[in-house]
Amino acid sequence: MSEQIKVPTMAELLAEGKVPEVLFWVGCAGSFDDRAKKITKAFVRIMNKAGIEFAVLGTEESCTGDPAKRAGNEFLFQMQAAMNIQVLNGYEIKKIVTTCPHCFNTIKNEYPELGGNYEVLHHTELINSLLEEGRITVESGKFEGRSVTYHDACYLGRSNGIYEVPRSLLKALDIEIKEMTNNRQRGMCCGAGGAQMFKEAEKGNEEVNVARTREALAQKTDFIATGCPFCNTMMTDGVKFHEKEGTVKVLDLAEMIAQAAELE
Amino acid sequence: MISSIIFILILAAAVGLFYRSARTIRRNIFLGREYDSETSTSEKWKTMLRVAFGQSKMGKKPVAALMHLFVYVGFILINIEVLEIIIDGIFGTHRFFSSLLGQVYFVAINFFEILAVLVIVGVVIFWIRRVALRVPRFWKPEMKGWPTMDALNILYIEVILMGALLVMNAADQSLMNMNSEDLVAAGLSKYDIGMNGTFYVSALISKFLGSDPQLLFYIERTAWWFHIIGILAFLNYLPFSKHFHIILAFPNTYYADLKPFGEWDNMASVKKEVDLMMDPDADPYASGAEEEEEETQTFGAKDVTDLNWKQLMDAYTCTECGRCTAVCPANQTGKLLSPRKVMMDTRDRLDEVGKNLDRTGTIEDGKALIRDYIRPEELWACTTCNACVEECPVMINPVSIITDLRRYLVMEESAPPQELNSVFTNIENNGAPWQFAQADRLNWSKE
Numbered sequence: 001m002s003e004q005i006k007v008p009t010m011a012e013l014l015a016e017g018k019v020p021e022v023l024f025w026v027g028c029a030g031s032f033d034d035r036a037k038k039i040t041k042a043f044v045r046i047m048n049k050a051g052i053e054f055a056v057l058g059t060e061e062s063c064t065g066d067p068a069k070r071a072g073n074e075f076l077f078q079m080q081a082a083m084n085i086q087v088l089n090g091y092e093i094k095k096i097v098t099t100c101p102h103c104f105n106t107i108k109n110e111y112p113e114l115g116g117n118y119e120v121l122h123h124t125e126l127i128n129s130l131l132e133e134g135r136i137t138v139e140s141g142k143f144e145g146r147s148v149t150y151h152d153a154c155y156l157g158r159s160n161g162i163y164e165v166p167r168s169l170l171k172a173l174d175i176e177i178k179e180m181t182n183n184r185q186r187g188m189c190c191g192a193g194g195a196q197m198f199k200e201a202e203k204g205n206e207e208v209n210v211a212r213t214r215e216a217l218a219q220k221t222d223f224i225a226t227g228c229p230f231c232n233t234m235m236t237d238g239v240k241f242h243e244k245e246g247t248v249k250v251l252d253l254a255e256m257i258a259q260a261a262e263l264e
Numbered sequence: 265m266i267s268s269i270i271f272i273l274i275l276a277a278a279v280g281l282f283y284r285s286a287r288t289i290r291r292n293i294f295l296g297r298e299y300d301s302e303t304s305t306s307e308k309w310k311t312m313l314r315v316a317f318g319q320s321k322m323g324k325k326p327v328a329a330l331m332h333l334f335v336y337v338g339f340i341l342i343n344i345e346v347l348e349i350i351i352d353g354i355f356g357t358h359r360f361f362s363s364l365l366g367q368v369y370f371v372a373i374n375f376f377e378i379l380a381v382l383v384i385v386g387v388v389i390f391w392i393r394r395v396a397l398r399v400p401r402f403w404k405p406e407m408k409g410w411p412t413m414d415a416l417n418i419l420y421i422e423v424i425l426m427g428a429l430l431v432m433n434a435a436d437q438s439l440m441n442m443n444s445e446d447l448v449a450a451g452l453s454k455y456d457i458g459m460n461g462t463f464y465v466s467a468l469i470s471k472f473l474g475s476d477p478q479l480l481f482y483i484e485r486t487a488w489w490f491h492i493i494g495i496l497a498f499l500n501y502l503p504f505s506k507h508f509h510i511i512l513a514f515p516n517t518y519y520a521d522l523k524p525f526g527e528w529d530n531m532a533s534v535k536k537e538v539d540l541m542m543d544p545d546a547d548p549y550a551s552g553a554e555e556e557e558e559e560t561q562t563f564g565a566k567d568v569t570d571l572n573w574k575q576l577m578d579a580y581t582c583t584e585c586g587r588c589t590a591v592c593p594a595n596q597t598g599k600l601l602s603p604r605k606v607m608m609d610t611r612d613r614l615d616e617v618g619k620n621l622d623r624t625g626t627i628e629d630g631k632a633l634i635r636d637y638i639r640p641e642e643l644w645a646c647t648t649c650n651a652c653v654e655e656c657p658v659m660i661n662p663v664s665i666i667t668d669l670r671r672y673l674v675m676e677e678s679a680p681p682q683e684l685n686s687v688f689t690n691i692e693n694n695g696a697p698w699q700f701a702q703a704d705r706l707n708w709s710k711e
Contacts, residue, residue: 037708044709068687073680074671075675158526200683203600205597208593
């Protein structure tokens with residue numbers, strides 16, 4: 001499978017004198033986390049299939065600084081931001097797409113004031129426009145008779161008001177969508193935000209992801225769809241906690257689209 | 265004449281006292297750092313009209329929203345009748361507006377009476393939700409003691425005030441509808457306003473008050489004084505109560521930050537230092553003349569005076585409804601964090617700082633918002649999911665305070681949880697929160 005994907009770097013394109021349509025900001029999870037890497041690849045296959053000229057920074061990419069900022073380390077955040085902006089501006093990047101809502105939020109909202117002005121897209125937004133433009137097509141029967149519930153990522157939903165685009169991807173899949181009681185503006189966090197992903201939870205009765213997964217499992221769907229690598233990990237762990245990994249699969253929206261487009 | 269003087273003295277004392285309390289709160293709020301929402305004036309007005317005046321964020325809880333609407337509309341419109349009471353009190357007139365409005369006056373008073381009943385209905389249902397049904401958000405740990413007593417005081421006062429209004433109207437309409445001769449004979453010609461009519465709601469009470477003009481007079485006067493003194497007393501209770509939201513909800517929404525919740529401020533004080541570090545031409549030992557003039561600012565917030573004034577106004581605006589805490593994922597899973605408590609702590613500490621200032625001329629008392637009020641464990645439980653910010657009907661932002669307190673713990677005390685220190689080190693050294701080498705960042709494409 002891996003030989004099918006084409007992942008040019010900015011440095012390579014520059015050497016060839018080419019300018020990509022869009023820079024794919026892979027993010028730390030997308031680069032290093034085994035589960036998230038699958039999402040990264042699914043998204044790359046979609047872009048390859050649609051014939052999008054994209055590039056990645058590769059080893060020149062670095063953490064956006066999001067976890068540092070949310071944890072209160074503004075120094076480290078601004079250092080990371082300054083370095084990244086230097087690299088991005090050096091390549092004269094105009095448009096960025098990312099599979100991580102945290103990278104998305106930080107680059108879109110917090111980089112401009114620090115000198116980084118780009119059009120920033122979440123991958124679901126890009127995929128949605130590819131579907132609308134007919135640059136990729138999905139096979140309608142792939143998920144027929146199956147059901148899904150979508151878990152809103154906080155940094156996509158509440159933080160940036162993107163609720164309907166991810167859902168429109170699901171609509172394209174011809175799958176039954178069941179909403180959790182707490183959805184959209186009232187969607188419950190998976191527990192990973194604010195740098196919680198990287199630390200033990202404070203003392204309490206239970207883990208946030210266990211509580212949120214319970215809400216998702218109550219919909220008795222075949223799939224839980226996410227649009228964030230951290231939500232994905234949290235929900236996957238939650239499903240395991242509830243011992244439902246045999247019946248419910250946690251998938252990123254890009255993975256579902258890639259499956260329906262016969263790219264996996 | 266004498267009653268006019270007494271009335272004017274009471275009114276002046278009440279307004280003066282309220283002004284003093286309100287000025288103290290204003291002073292306390294402006295102990296905070298600078299704040300600028302970068303919102304246009306028209307956008308500010310629109311937000312205030314929509315969210316505060318139009319109550320647009322209340323609707324998520326329909327029962328509470330409807331009851332709150334009754335009390336809110338009642339509060340605003342019945343104030344027109346209070347205005348009349350004040351005019352009557354000052355000039356010794358009786359039902360001053362009736363001479364201006366004619367029969368329309370009766371329609372208006374009947375409308376106000378219906379509102380008064382709706383206020384009582386709303387308050388009773390609020391009481392049932394709080395005390396009988398014990399809606400969980402009203403019984404969280406931070407509500408123990410004064411906050412719960414405060415909430416119940418407000419409900420009782422409102423029922424009593426509306427009751428006094430209706431009793432006053434009940435006795436008054438019996439008098440107004442008597443023959444002019446009878447009123448003159450009883451020495452109550454003032455009540456002969458030259459009109460007959462019925463206030464239908466309070467008429468139900470009139471039946472129980474009899475028809476003795478003197479008794480009716482005493483009942484009417486007692487209720488009148490009780491009502492207006494009660495209102496003035498309530499006005500002076502507001503600055504010491506969560507109920508102050510009826511005033512601050514308006515400026516608080518006006519000045520609200522309308523940026524996306526995910527867009528946090530890039531601390532200017534940090535930017536200056538980072539720019540210096542990134543600039544190869546910068547002289548690290550140079551101390552610019554203009555820099556010396558600036559006071560050295562703490563990074564983040566240790567105490568309330570390190571927060572900005574909007575964050576402090578948020579704290580005084582909070583009416584402790586607890587919607588934020590009810591949707592907080594940390595609180596729902598039993599963690600110590602409660603966004604409402606963060607707001608209450610900020611307000612209580614600010615009150616204390618204000619009192620220190622009045623007493624000793626300095627805010628120093630060896631205490632701080634961090635640890636003396638809010639424990640680090642509370643701060644580190646926040647996922648920054650912004651559910652609390654989304655939920656607040658008056659646009660309070662607890663996450664921004666939590667963040668500033670975290671910033672202090674991290675940048676001034678270097679005291680984050682141990683795992684986060686490792687995250688910081690990893691990001692610094694490898695450009696990722698985990699211990700992976702930056703050189704391996706593209707390995708996924710070859711796997």
